Amino acid sequence: MIPAPFDYAAPRTIDQALAALAEGGEGTKPLAGGQSLIPVLKLRLGSAERLLDLGRIPELRAIRADGDPLVFGAAATHAAIEDSAAVRAACPLFSEVAGRIGDRQIRNRGTLGGSLAHADPAADWPAAVLALEAVLVARGPGKVARSIAAREFFRGLMSTALAPGELLVEVRVRRPGAGGTAYQKVRQSASGFAIAGVAVVLEYGADRVCKRAGVGVTGVADRPYAALAVEKALTGRRLDEATLAAAAALVVEGVKDPLSDLHASGEYRLHLARVHGERALRRAAGLAPA
Amino acid sequence: MSAAREPYVGRRVKRTEDPRLIRGLAHYVDDLRFADLLHVSIVRSMYAHARIVSLDLAAARSAAGVVDVVTVEDLDRARIGDVPCAASMAGMKTPAHRPLARGKVRFVGEPVAAIVATSAYAARDAVDLVSFEFDPLDAAVDLEKALAPGSPLVHEELGTNKAFEWSVASGDLDAVFKSAAKVLTQRIVHQRLIPCPMEPRGCVAQYLPGERQLTLWTSTQIPHLVRTALAAVLGLAENRVRVVAPEVGGGFGAKLNFYAEEILLSVLAMRLGPRPVKWIATRREDFAATIHGRGQLGMIEGAADAEGRLLGIRYRSIQDLGAYPQLLAPAIPTLTGLMLPGCYKVGAMRMDLTGVYTNKMSTDAYRGAGRPEATYQIERLIDLVADELKLDPVEVRRRNFPAASEFPFKTASGLTYDSGDYRRAMDKALALAGYEKLRAEQQSARLEGRLLGVGVSSYVEICALGPSAALAAGGWESATVRIEPSGKVTVLTGASPHGQGQETSFAQLAADFLGTDLDDVIVKHGDTAEVQYGIGTFGSRATAVGGTALWHALGRVVEKAKRLAAHLLGAASAEAVGFEGGVFVANGKTLTLAELATAAHHAKSLPEGFEPGLQATYAFEPKNFTFPFGTHVCVVEVDRNTGDVRIVRYVAVDDCGRVLNPLLVDGQVHGGIVQALGQALFEEAVYDEGGQLVTGTFMDYALPRAHDCPRFETDRTETPTDVNPLGVKGVGEAGTIGATPAIVNAVVDALEPFGVRHVDMPLRPEKIWRLIQAGGKA
Missing domain, CATH: 3.30.390.50 (CO dehydrogenase flavoprotein, C-terminal domain)
Structure with a gap:
């Protein structure tokens, strides 16, 4: 299956990604793990002028599970979360949900932020961030990050509180009590x-x-x-x-x-x-x- | 070479095919490399049924990289024939099946035009530049509605959607039903399935105008038959066509066929030669435009006496052929009729079959091919009888089995079962499962409110297809054994293995026969330029028919070798020469096979009239089919709150005659059961009322995964057959045939407290939950 032609860019920083997103406008689609977007493109159910690959931005992939809140880069893969002993200790719900997504191949590619931003009504992560009252951090063209409560994030069928030009960059999860x-x-x-x-x-x-x-x-x-x-x-x-x-x-x-x-x-x-x-x-x- | 080594036959020899498959070193069609390769993308119908008003290809033709575009007019001009159906039934109405649609499209996925470009990307992009105008028509989708007056007609020129009627009958059925203590009736759906081999279809074609030689590399189970058919459709001399089946990543019957794309690619190759052209089906194309399996709707009626003896069976069924009759489609449900009596002594039977055209992809042979339907029905019927008479279903089976002494056993449908001991296989399965204990566990589980079910299925199936009288293009198989001058052994089989493992089992046979190491034997297949004519791999036939051909060819080559050995060793006759462990002995002198092979090729001293070289060919014509059998036992637990089915245990005792390689047999049994489990629990090709394929991707069509499968507890009985000297029967389809009724019987058994008598497959949890709801508190 072959998608229609598209351009491809792989920024190395969030700032570069935001700039490219601003410059490209609506035809530019952020690509995280690609587990939904790539099939859509290959089946030609959708198209993109340009794919902005977020997979080469190290700061987006970081997982910090030692503090409170736990902080997950939006491009952290399901598998990385599933495998993290620190996450398992601090927030076992996140480990469990990660491990129940698709199969291991999907989990190796798919990302937390990609799943949340795509907002499939049957995806697994939304249930977890809603239960944990996580905070989703978005960044737009300006320097200031915007925090969105998970419970304010899902707006309808595959629709979220993210504004055009905004990227979901981080998910913050309060460490659950006993x-x-x-x-x-x-x-x-x-x-x-x-x-x-x-x-x-x-x-x-x-x-x-x-x-x-x-x-x-x-x-x-x-x-x-x-x-x-x-x-x-x-x-x-x-x-x-x-x-x-x-x-x-x-x-x-x-x-x-x-x-x-x-x-x-x-x-x-x-x-x-x-x-x-x-x-x-x-x-x-x-x-x-x- | 060691005279003392244990025979290879009978051992769990690991598949010699596997290292290349596992390491990604095998060459499927898509892995073959060609210079100047052109790529083909096919424009397909998005409608189930529509008149083609106009088709504008101008933009596609002028797109960058596009080299050629063809429609049905080009095929007509070149006098290209129809996609053939080889199994014609008496009085069958057969429509023209053009490789590209003419005038109308009749199913979603039907090829309308083919675009050739310098890259796969350019070809695919050009598909989006084709503008169509279609006039959509109502679609014939539902089988019963398609047969009703006023239905949209798939082929107007036929005046009806009814393709044919066919019956098989014996005994005085009316009298039997009148006198019966019990008559049981059940409507049964054999849902459409999508075969999903791991490798989708695909082909490369190349025509060399100088040599006037066409080669088609195609993912097929029947390279020789494809060659014959292709030459006829193209109007080429058959000896100018070569068909190669390279590594084939599974077929399950879906590649026991001859497809429009194989014709199209060949036509394009002849237009563009010597440049080769390539098309590899996308998974979506494979879903929509590779044959589907099953698709039968039946009404089964059984007449039984008060002791549960089955007196007669009546079966009326409709086979969904889809839009066009593919290669063997009409013949598949006739196998259901022939196997309808199953393992049982039934006095009278009748099957009335109607084939119907619908606006869907064609159906045809899919692992089991007509026999799973037969087994499923009779095994459901036996359980219905048991339920009605409050008898143990195992006891009802026992009462209806023919005794081992009654074989060869003539069935009500006119077949002669070669050999069998059904009771022994069932007893072994029941012992392995601990049947009595399971029933006790079921009782105590019910007291706790848990829904445990035990299902039994005893099957017999028809294998080793087959005597030539029963198959349109012949049912024999060929083998050549060539001892090379160095003594290495090359086996050429006319069968076309694509996962079954005959490169291993045939090498085992040859190595034992010739006293060589396994590694000294190579088994070649699939290339019509390399291998003598043969029929192919399907119907669990390759070992029983092709392996027997090999056995005879080995006998011939050894006979010839002994003549030369007698000459060289100074023995009076070939009979005086001993041959063991690869060494010829006479007069106290010895010659190795290699020494003898060298002498046969150098030809310095040969007996009078001895042909130089050392090879032999044999074509084996079987006198009958073979009839493997067995009993499967399945234990399930149904979640009463959700309807989920969990398979707790699965026990299979299969009898496929003599076993050449137990590892291969286990693999076939496991794979077959998994495929049956898919049909029982998950799989269904769903078309909506408009004829759109709803389950068009793996997002909606569920194949079973590893975590869905229990550990299989398998064992065997071994009842040889005299149909072939190897005593083998075939095992490629047994699991698929035996397992669906075991699973469904188990689930129905679990739901017995709710008054459930039958559930149609697939056993979706919601369906079961609703039955539990409707059955009330139990």
Whole structure:
């Protein structure tokens, strides 16, 4: 499969990339891991005048997991995140989500920032950044970086808060407190994308009272979302079986028009989100599988 | 060379093909290098059904790098023939199948024009410069609707979408159904599948005008048959056409065919020769325009007595042929009819088959080719009988098997099963699985609310295709054994292995026969200029038919060698010469094979009338098919909350006759089961109502992955056949044939508490979840 002709540029710094983006305008498309963009180009479902390869910018690939917040360069690959012992120790949810994306070949190429900026409604990372209330850092033509709360980032079907000419450069994740996390995902059997994916962060102490709950849901609606009703039903409550079950029932609250395709109807997706939402909550709360 | 070494045959000899494949050193069509190569991109229909109003190629013709553009008018002018169908049925309505569409397009992906350019990029870019005007028509997609009055017609000139009707029957079916204690009926869908060999189709063609010689390198399973067909379509003398199948990265039947692109590339080569032209299918093209498999819709009815003995089977089915009948398409579902009785003694049967044209890609042979449908149906039916009579499905099978003493066994469909001991294979599988214990586990799991299911499938299949009477172009196979002057052995087989491993197993046979090392033997295939005429590799035939041809050729060459040895060693006759471990012995004197081969070629002292050289050719004509069999046991657990199916255990006991290389047999069994698992759980070629291929890429068409597969527990029984002197039956398709019903029977068994009797494949979790919902609390 052969894409239509395009130019190619490989800047070495973020500033160079921003300049090239400003100069090129709409026909210039940033290329991260290429796991979505390249197939689109090869199938000629889309085209680009110029590809701006972000893969040669060292500062975009860095992972700093020793501090708080954890800081991920937008071009950090899924595999680099999956393999990082420091990330596993500091934020196991990120490790788990990274390891559930596609297959290893995809994870070797695909990037955190590429996935977030592409905003596929069934991608895995959005569930994690929503649950963790991560901060997404964008840079535009000026020198000043702009912080966007993950919960403000996803605006619709493959649409984000990034403005034209802006690049997502960094993802900042607050180190979760004591408690547990989990990601439950039903894979579409062909693509490996989520038919339903629920990421959960529960912070609680020995008394099992939930200090903070974060729940991100992907694959179900036209955009990934935070399940606010679930979070509300858990925060300040003791994490017992009944509370978790009642909260899980709220995972898809407010979803009016669920995604529906050959692989799963809307009704089934909603059902799966509730079932796997409960499984994720139980795991994060340290309860045995139901 | 060592006289004392263990025979190679019967050992787990590692495939000699693998080092080059694993290290990327093999040469597939796309790896061949040519000077001055031109590249072809094909303009294809985006419509399932549309009249071509106009096609403007001017911009494409004048694009940079474009060398030539052809449409059907160019083919007509050059008197290029149609894409042929070799299997014609009595009274079949056969449409003209032009290699490029004329007047109408009839499926998404149908070739409309071909563009040749100096690079693959330029050729592909020029495709986007073609402007079409199409007048879209309603499409015939659904099989039953396509047969109904008023359906859009795929080929108006035929006046109907019905291509043919075919029946096979025996016994007094009406009487049997009237007297039966139970009659069971089930509608069964054998969904369309996309074969997806790892290497897509592709070819390079070159015509040398001086030599008047056309060569086509193509990824095929049947180079000799392609050559014959290609010469006929092009109007060339067959001896001026050479077809080469280089390394072929899997076929599964998809390359047991003769395609429009093979004709097109040859036509282009003849227009542009001596410059070679190349086309490699993109994966998307391979999805849309390489044959699909299965595509049958059936209604099965079984009549049983009160003890679960099957008295009669009635099967009405519709075969989806797609838009055009490809090479063998109409014959494939007739194999379903022939194998309909399965492993069972059935008094009466009838199959009524209707072939129908639809606005979809053609179907044709896909691993199993008509037999998976037969096995799936009869094995589902047996379980339905068991369910109805509250009998153990294993017991119902046992009651209907013919005894080992009844072989050769004549079936209700008119076949003669060569040899078999179905009970022994089943008992072995049940013992390996621990069947009784599994049933107990199932009971306790149900008490805990877990849905465990155990599925059994006993299959018999038809292999070693086949006697020539049964195949349009003949069913024999050829082999040549050439002992080179140095004593090295070259085997030329008319079969065309493409993953089966016969370069290894045939070398094992030859090395044992001739007492050489394995490494002294080379097995060549696939090039019609190098290898004598042969039929090819399909229908699990290459070892049973081609291997037997080799065995006979080896016998001939040794016979000849002994005559020369007798002469050189001063023995009275060839019979007085011993031959063991590669050494000829007579009169207390010895000659090695190499010494003898040198003498045969230098020809200084030969017996009276002895032809110099040392080689022999044999063409083997089998007297019957072979009928491998076995029993598979599958254990599944269904997640009652989501409908997910997890295969917990998979046990397979297969009997493919004598085994030349257990490693190769295990590989075929594993691969076959995985392919069946794909059909059972994931795979389905979905066309929407408008005839668009919804599952057009791997983003929507799911092949099974390693993590979907359980560890396979395999074993064998070995019942030889007398159809060939090797006693081998064939194993290339067994897993695909035996495994789908085992998996589906297991899932249906798991869902028994919800009153589920049948689920159509693929067993998508949502489908199962809905059945659980509908079945209520259990």
